[in-house]
Amino acid sequence: xxxxxxxxxxxxxxxxxxxxxxxxxxxxxxxxxxxxxxxxxxxxxxxxxxxxxxxxxxxxxxxxxxxxxxxxxxxxxxxxxxxxxxxxxxxxxxxxxxxxxxxxxxxxxxxxxxx
Amino acid sequence: xxxxxxxxxxxxxxxxxxxxxxxxxxxxxxxxxxxxxxxxxxxxxxxxxxxxxxxxxxxxxxxxxxxxxxxxxxxxxxxxxxxxxxxxxxxxxxxxxxxxxxxxxxxxxxxx
Numbered sequence: 001x002x003x004x005x006x007x008x009x010x011x012x013x014x015x016x017x018x019x020x021x022x023x024x025x026x027x028x029x030x031x032x033x034x035x036x037x038x039x040x041x042x043x044x045x046x047x048x049x050x051x052x053x054x055x056x057x058x059x060x061x062x063x064x065x066x067x068x069x070x071x072x073x074x075x076x077x078x079x080x081x082x083x084x085x086x087x088x089x090x091x092x093x094x095x096x097x098x099x100x101x102x103x104x105x106x107x108x109x110x111x112x113x114x115x
Numbered sequence: 116x117x118x119x120x121x122x123x124x125x126x127x128x129x130x131x132x133x134x135x136x137x138x139x140x141x142x143x144x145x146x147x148x149x150x151x152x153x154x155x156x157x158x159x160x161x162x163x164x165x166x167x168x169x170x171x172x173x174x175x176x177x178x179x180x181x182x183x184x185x186x187x188x189x190x191x192x193x194x195x196x197x198x199x200x201x202x203x204x205x206x207x208x209x210x211x212x213x214x215x216x217x218x219x220x221x222x223x224x225x226x227x
Contacts, residue, residue: 105161
């Protein structure tokens with residue numbers, strides 16, 4: 001049981017290049033999330049999904065797109081990378097909420113540098 | 116939307132001392148308050164959570180308290196150990212979406 005796996009772990013892009021970050025979970029969780037972590041800014045939600053085939057915008061969605069074609073995978077895309085997107089990206093998953101909050105399970109992050 | 120303030124941003128203690136991290140939230144509808152610990156190079160991991168129908172919860176050396184009236188909640192770590200050194204995040208989530216809003220984190224340093 002690997003939990004939440006993110007690939008790649010590190011990446012360097014030039015301004016204007018595109019890339020896709022992959023997140024996979026093996027816990028059969030309904031909900032998945034993409035966060036970015038910047039120094040002094042905490043964790044900010046980029047996009048999230050409440051089930052296969054669904055996506056929704058979070059707090060900082062501009063410049064990113066996502067897809068959830070399979071329940072276990074959640075992809076984060078950068079179409080034209082900018083230096084402001086230099087960050088550590090975390091994927092997380094959780095069970096469906098029902099009538100109460102649920103713990104998030106995080107991957108170990110992808111460190112992205114845009115030059 | 117929800118706004119979570121977390122203090123202090125850095126906390127330095129001696130091994131064996133207690134550490135307290137405080138958070139405030141703005142949305143009175145929030146009813147789920149998790150705390151996460153992030154070790155260097157890893158993703159955050161849930162260490163304890165509390166729901167709005169409970170005022171305090173303990174798990175060994177860790178405790179969380181909630182004051183709904185004042186919209187405050189705090190993490191208490193007793194008998195700190197060097198392995199407690201990490202970044203700690205509080206979060207608040209409200210009924211309906213349950214998407215948590217995170218504080219900016221506290222870097223806890225425990226000196227041997």
